[in-house]
Amino acid sequence: xxxxxxxxxxxxxxxxxxxxxxxxxxxxxxxxxxxxxxxxxxxxxxxxxxxxxxxxxxxxxxxxxxxxxxxxxxxxxxxxxxxxxxxxxxxxxxxxxxxxxxxxxxxxxxxxxxxxxxxxxxxxxxxxxxxxxxxxxxxxxxxxxxxxxxxxxxxxxxxxxxxxxxxxxxxxxxxxxxxxxxxxxxxxxxxxxxxxxxxxxxxxxxxxxxxxxxxxxxxxxxxxxxxxxxxxxxxxxxxxxxxxxxxxxxxxxxxxxxxxxxxxxxxxxxxxxxxxxxxxxxxxxxxxxxxxxxxxxxxxxxxxxxxxxxxxx
Amino acid sequence: xxxxxxxxxxxxxxxxxxxxxxxxxxxxxxxxxxxxxxxxxxxxxxxxxxxxxxxxxxxxxxxxxxxxxxxxxxxxxxxxxxxxxxxxxxxxxxxxxxxxxxxxxxxxxxxxxxxxxxxxxxxxxxxxxxxxxxxxxxxxxxxxxxxxxxxxxxxxxxxxxxxxxxxxxxxxxxxxxxxxxxxxxxxxxxxxxxxxxxxxxxxxxxxxxxxxxxxxxxxxxxxxxxxxxxxxxxxxxxxxxxxxxxxxxxxxxxxxxxxxxxxxxxxxxxxxxxxxxxxxxxxxxxxxxxxxxxxxxxxxxxxxxxxxxxxxxx
Numbered sequence: 001x002x003x004x005x006x007x008x009x010x011x012x013x014x015x016x017x018x019x020x021x022x023x024x025x026x027x028x029x030x031x032x033x034x035x036x037x038x039x040x041x042x043x044x045x046x047x048x049x050x051x052x053x054x055x056x057x058x059x060x061x062x063x064x065x066x067x068x069x070x071x072x073x074x075x076x077x078x079x080x081x082x083x084x085x086x087x088x089x090x091x092x093x094x095x096x097x098x099x100x101x102x103x104x105x106x107x108x109x110x111x112x113x114x115x116x117x118x119x120x121x122x123x124x125x126x127x128x129x130x131x132x133x134x135x136x137x138x139x140x141x142x143x144x145x146x147x148x149x150x151x152x153x154x155x156x157x158x159x160x161x162x163x164x165x166x167x168x169x170x171x172x173x174x175x176x177x178x179x180x181x182x183x184x185x186x187x188x189x190x191x192x193x194x195x196x197x198x199x200x201x202x203x204x205x206x207x208x209x210x211x212x213x214x215x216x217x218x219x220x221x222x223x224x225x226x227x228x229x230x231x232x233x234x235x236x237x238x239x240x241x242x243x244x245x246x247x248x249x250x251x252x253x254x255x256x257x258x259x260x261x262x263x264x265x266x267x268x269x270x271x272x273x274x275x276x277x278x279x280x281x282x283x284x285x286x287x288x289x290x291x292x293x294x295x296x297x298x299x300x301x302x303x304x305x306x307x308x309x310x311x312x313x
Numbered sequence: 314x315x316x317x318x319x320x321x322x323x324x325x326x327x328x329x330x331x332x333x334x335x336x337x338x339x340x341x342x343x344x345x346x347x348x349x350x351x352x353x354x355x356x357x358x359x360x361x362x363x364x365x366x367x368x369x370x371x372x373x374x375x376x377x378x379x380x381x382x383x384x385x386x387x388x389x390x391x392x393x394x395x396x397x398x399x400x401x402x403x404x405x406x407x408x409x410x411x412x413x414x415x416x417x418x419x420x421x422x423x424x425x426x427x428x429x430x431x432x433x434x435x436x437x438x439x440x441x442x443x444x445x446x447x448x449x450x451x452x453x454x455x456x457x458x459x460x461x462x463x464x465x466x467x468x469x470x471x472x473x474x475x476x477x478x479x480x481x482x483x484x485x486x487x488x489x490x491x492x493x494x495x496x497x498x499x500x501x502x503x504x505x506x507x508x509x510x511x512x513x514x515x516x517x518x519x520x521x522x523x524x525x526x527x528x529x530x531x532x533x534x535x536x537x538x539x540x541x542x543x544x545x546x547x548x549x550x551x552x553x554x555x556x557x558x559x560x561x562x563x564x565x566x567x568x569x570x571x572x573x574x575x576x577x578x579x580x581x582x583x584x585x586x587x588x589x590x591x592x593x594x595x596x597x598x599x600x601x602x603x604x605x606x607x608x609x610x611x612x613x614x615x616x617x618x619x620x621x622x623x624x625x626x627x
Binding site for chain 2: 068069071073083097098100103
């Protein structure tokens with residue numbers, strides 16, 4: 001549904017987006033991650049034709065977006081970090097206005113359903129200017145969904161929402177995906193992306209560092225898996241013995257617990273068990289912790305910074 | 314039990330071939346009716362008219378047009394009262410067309426109002442970052458400029474409509490006759506309003522902020538006033554020499570600029586148009602109308618170019 005080829009946006013002194021290649025398919029939620037200033041919002045503006053790329057192309061629904069953006073926009077719903085100026089309108093009028101712009105025939109029933117789905121029904125006749133930040137965020141999502149778009153582009157969609165609001169948005173996004181729609185979601189809330197995204201792209205300093213599933217990213221990093229061992233008592237020789245095992249990066253012993261940091265993909269739990277027994281330890285429990293997307297994100301961007309620093313040194 | 318959002322909001326499903334898969338069975342009347350794809354031009358026209366309607370409604374819901382209209386009526390009352398007093402005091406002298414100046418003032422105020430509105434129409438929301446929201450919908454630069462242009466014209470006409478009852482009442486009370494030709498002239502000033510709105514939109518599209526746009530408008534207006542005032546002032550200063558006086562050169566220069574402005578300044582064109590209407594000089598009216606339409610088209614094209622160049626982002 002959405003594809004970029006070598007998308008680049010350069011300003012006089014900086015390159016905001018560099019040679020970006022992403023592909024968002026139908027029925028997929030694509031998480032777009034990156035620290036502040038990574039180029040996420042610039043990318044979204046390039047996708048929508050609000051900025052002209054320095055190089056490269058954007059394809060929406062198989063068509064180059066420069067062909068007929070007006071018709072293409074009708075198939076896209078966008079939530080961006082946006083101030084609303086139409087504060088003289090009520091929430092209902094605001095959504096009706098955008099339904100009309102998108103030429104939605106008889107939108108009232110759908111509007112009513114959407115207002116109720118996002119718990120804005122009671123506030124529909126209040127002026128937009130009187131809405132709280134969370135309500136405005138919901139209104140933006142409502143605006144993006146009112147014309148039943150095939151592609152949703154969401155920039156920080158849960159920003160300012162309470163946990164229940166986040167749940168409602170997540171539910172709508174998930175249902176959009178289930179109905180065959182595609183979603184490009186950019187968020188700082190990594191747990192949100194981790195929970196909902198099928199694939200993730202991590203952008204840093206305008207470059208796409210990695211694009212994969214969350215699981216794939218963990219595997220690519222191949223590290224930072226952690227095993228926690230609970231023992232009756234820790235034999236003094238056990239930590240050193242564990243360090244001898246291939247793929248064990250670090251061992252930390254504290255009281256009756258040992259934390260083993262593992263690199264690589266090999267399952268070394270049997271070997272650890274044997275080593276504990278061989279050293280006279282009594283193992284009560286062994287639990288594994290996967291690297292969170294947040295940890296992966298930090299690791300990837302940090303590695304990249306180090307690489308860049310190394311390249312310039 | 315709480316319904317899922319999908320059953321309530323009636324989302325459409327999509328198949329790989331681009332056809333919508335129906336969810337009507339689950340959602341009943343909540344699903345969006347399946348419509349044929351709309352052409353870009355039909356979407357553009359629909360969006361243009363919808364935005365124009367909204368802008369005109371927002372303008373008329375504010376207090377500013379009513380304040381300006383009240384001011385116009387007040388000025389008209391004072392001018393007509395002065396005409397009556399002058400006639401009473403001077404005995405034989407009569408004032409020809411006592412409604413000419415009040416109507417001209419009212420039209421000028423309306424022109425000023427729509428010009429200021431147009432000057433802020435794009436620059437202000439762009440500065441606040443909210444203009445881009447419109448561009449998430451099937452809207453492009455020409456649609457936005459066109460919509461603001463149409464809404465400016467509509468507001469101008471509504472403004473004239475707003476003034477019609479109090480001015481008619483004034484004419485009835487004073488027993489002064491408003492010539493039909495003058496009324497036609499006032500109606501034709503809508504073309505001049507188009508020129509003023511298009512110029513305001515160009516400033517709005519080109520300026521980096523609302524304040525800058527207004528400053529540009531003030532600068533342009535001051536320039537016009539300086540030329541007009543300067544020319545009038547120079548006419549009152551007697552030259553010291555018949556052939557080599559710099560004053561004569563300045564006079565000629567300003568007179569030429571002054572004449573040129575007639576074809577560019579909406580306010581000068583408005584004066585000239587009403588004057589031509591009073592004289593029933595239809596050829597001059599046609600000329601001015603043509604110039605106004607030509608200028609409007611040129612400023613609108615410049616506004617589209619400027620907005621494309623500057624973009625819709627803050």
